Amino acid sequence: MYQTFAYYYDQLMDKDLYQQWLDFTKQKFGSLKQQRVLDLACGTGDLALLYAQQGADVYGVDLSLEMLTLAADRLNKAETDATLMQGDFRQLTDLALPQLDLVTCYDDSLCYLTNLNDLQTTFSQVRQALKPGGTFLFDMHSLYQVNEVFPGYMYNYHEEDWAFMWSSFADDPSNSVLHDLTFFVWRDDLGGYDALNEIHHERTYPIIKIKQALAASGFTEVETFGGFAGETITPTTERWFFKAKVSQA
Known part of the structure; x- marks a missing residue:
């Protein structure tokens, strides 16, 4: 992770x-x-x-x-x-x-x-x-956090040279959640943003x-x-x- x-x-x-x-x-x-x-x-x-x-x-x-x-x-x-x-x-x-x-x-x-x-x-x-x-x-x-709060949760954050997007979804098996995390990092050599993505699975x-x-x-x-x-x-x-x-x- x-x-x-x-x-x-x-x-x-x-x-x-x-x-x-x-x-x-x-x-x-x-x-x-x-x-x-x-x-x-x-x-x-x-x-x-x-x-x-x-x-x-x-x-x-x-x-x-x-x-x-x-x-x-x-x-x-x-x-x-x-x-x-x-x-x-x-x-x-x-x-x-x-x-x-x-x-x-x-x-x-x-x-x-x-x-x-x-x-x-x-x-x-x-x-x-x-x-x-x-x-x-x-x-x-x-259980409340995983089954009621996280599903559909979204959070976005940005600085001058990077940004972050977080989305959460209900997952299998029971009492599980999937977090889709993406950072967009500015790279001068590309003249644009490089996207870094990870999927995190959690369960309680x-x-x-x-x-x-x-x-x-x-x-x-x-x-x-x-x-x-x-x-x-x-x-x-x-x-x-x-x-x-x-x-x-």
Whole structure:
């Protein structure tokens, strides 16, 4: 995902969201100082940087090498250290990760796992990476967001030398959405715009299915929330938040 879009994705992202994810993390986990923290699907490194500035020992994993290159540049400019690794959610045990205190996976990144087996595999991999008593925090699109908000959604944005078009459509299987993303980037050598297009498929699952997959992977004490401040989930909640613990035993 985002193999050709990393720079423009980073430009479009609402940076205020990262502070909200940090605040949620501190609210549900506590101080990050001297904690080993993995930011799963770390993207261009905004949240990893915030974690490091909190005094955490930070690891970042992402599938996109282009994203990780931008993340490394961001951390270097801030004179902040984090260990960045290219890898797949479903194969974390292939990476040289230590036993972690906390794993986070935000921005609905788990919705790119479009079958339940892959989601449970990822949960199992995260479980193995966490030490006893460790915590997993993540968010996912709600059923309402995928089935009611996204279908027919359109968003357009433009700068002087580039523009962006986003259209979303209902997709198969159930509770899925297709995002058609196109960037138009001005190229002087062409004397015109170069179109860069990607199709992104996302899927979510009923909360009960997510909880069952967490339990089957060895997590306990699963909690759910309807917003960054820990609100109660309602039928029109757009993003679900989860906290899952590994037992101390």
